[in-house]
Amino acid sequence: MSKRASFYSLIGLGIFFTLYSTFNQNYGGYSVRKTEPTVPVPQQSEQNCIQLLLQNTVAKEREIDPEMKTIEEIMSTQPELISNAMEDYQYPNGKYNISASKLEDLVMEQNGRPVRSLIVTTWRSGSTFLGDILNAHPANYYHYEPLLAFDIVQIRGPPVAAKALKWVKDLLNCKYQDLDEYVSYGRHRPWAFIHNPYLWKLCRVHEDVCYNPKFHSSLCRLFPFQSMKLVRLRLRIAQELLADEKLAVRMVLLVRDPRGILQSRKHRNWCPPSPDCSDPALTCADLVSDYKVAVELLKKYPTRFKVIRYEDLSLDPYKHVEELYKFYGLFFHPKARNFLNSHTKANKGGVSSTFRNSTAAPFHWRTELEFKEVEEIQKSCSIAMEYWGYVAAKNATHQTEFNPVTNYTLKL
Structure with a gap:
């Protein structure tokens, strides 16, 4: 028998004898009770005994499970670090329909409700850039592409939509007890967690608990802000998150010119094997579907749903980021301004880098795609391009x- 099993056997016996003793004192044989004088039973001492027994159980459990002790020690240091990060924060205090006036109002561990900011889009639409802009916000807990384990697919309905939504809701509620698959996925794929700097810093030091769901739940519950980007969940499914009033998410649909999307995907070796990623017809059918759903969501959730095109964001990042922060209910913190200062002026790094000349980044397709390729995309995407305000190229010259972007209006 293992030490754990032996320990719990002893605990069981202890509780049994305690209860038996209590029963015997109160309900002893009639003949004995008839002749004995009535003496008040010291109930409080029995309660103390049981309480002490339970305390010993917890102490022993921590000895048997050293990971729990490590997790408790880690969590004891985090609130002060988060409080320091929020030292100069301007709380909404009624603005943006958010009543929070202090840190405790936003922390789940203290019965608060965090600000939850979502990006819904598809691969290579500028979501890494926008996600990092949100992640520049202090004390933000970033759920980076939480559906990575679903592979290179677009989730448009059954059979996987229910599972995907459960994962997303569990993450936003910091409930990791049913997310072993999600946590295990990150064990050999560091990019699943590396974009969350608060999490990854601790994982590098405490690898022994990094893949423990209890560790993730405990850490997540301490943060006042959560952001998430979803590139596999189509808006028709993602809208269910807006319907959950307890989550109170604010969602942005990020859209990009399909010619830019498909040109950017050519650089990724994971894309061509999947029709959901490489087929222009499927990509543009999703853009059409997202448009139709967006029209309805803007009517239904005018303060919690918003649309932005990647091209507009890139051409005037300071204006649009400040507007997005207000929409999400976030203070446009100096750290966010510093991120824009350092990430929008010049190109650095590879194809996944967010250091870009932002005014040029969305339009590389005009010189990197042959007109024949552009023409093929435009044939499959005429409706999507008309809906979202993208102008067709007429020939190679x-x-x-030309300017491929024009105005659009969300209406049917």
Whole structure:
């Protein structure tokens, strides 16, 4: 028998004898009770005994499970670090329909409700850039592409939609007890967690608990802000998150010119094997579907749903980021301004880098795609491009010279 099993056997016996003793004192044989004088039973001492027994159980459990002790020690240091990060924060205090006036109002561990900011989009639409802009906000807990384990697919309905939504809701509620698959996925794929700096810093030091769901739940519950980007969940499914009033999420649909999307995907070796990623017809059918759903969501959730095109964000990042922060109910913190200062002026790094000349980044397709490729995309995407305000290229010369973006209006 293991030490744990032996220990719990002893605990069971202890509780049994305690209860037996209590029963015997109160309900002893009639003949004995008839002749004995009535003496008050010291109930409080029995309660103290049981309480002490339970305390010893917890202490022994911590000895048997050293991971729990490590998790408790880690969590004891985090509140002060988060409080320091929020030292100069301007709380909404009624603005943006958010009543929070102090840190405790936003922390789940103290019965508060965090601000939850979501991005819904598809691969190579600028979500890494926008996600990092949100992650520049202090004390933000970033759920980076939580559906990575679903592979290169777009989730449009059954059979996987229910599972995907449960994962997303569990993460936003910091409930990791049913997310072993999600946590295990990150064990050999560091990119699943590396974009969350608060989490990854601790994982590098405490690898022994990094893949323990209790560790993730405990850490997540301490943070006043959560952000998440979803590139696999279509808006028709994601809208269910807006319907959950307890979550109170604020959602942005990020849209990009399909020619830019498909040109950018050519650089990724994981994309071509999947039709959901490489087929222009499927990509543009999703853009059409998202448009139709967005029209309805703007009517239903005018303060909690918003649409932005990647091209507009890139051409005037300071204006649009400040507007997005207000929409999400976030203070446009100096750290966010510093991120824009350092990430929008020049190109650095590879194809996944967010250091970009932002005014040029969305339009590389005009010079990197042959007109024949552009023409094929436009044939499959005429409706999507008309809905979202993208102008068709007429020929190879026109392609390199024209402005492919015009205004659009969300209405049917």
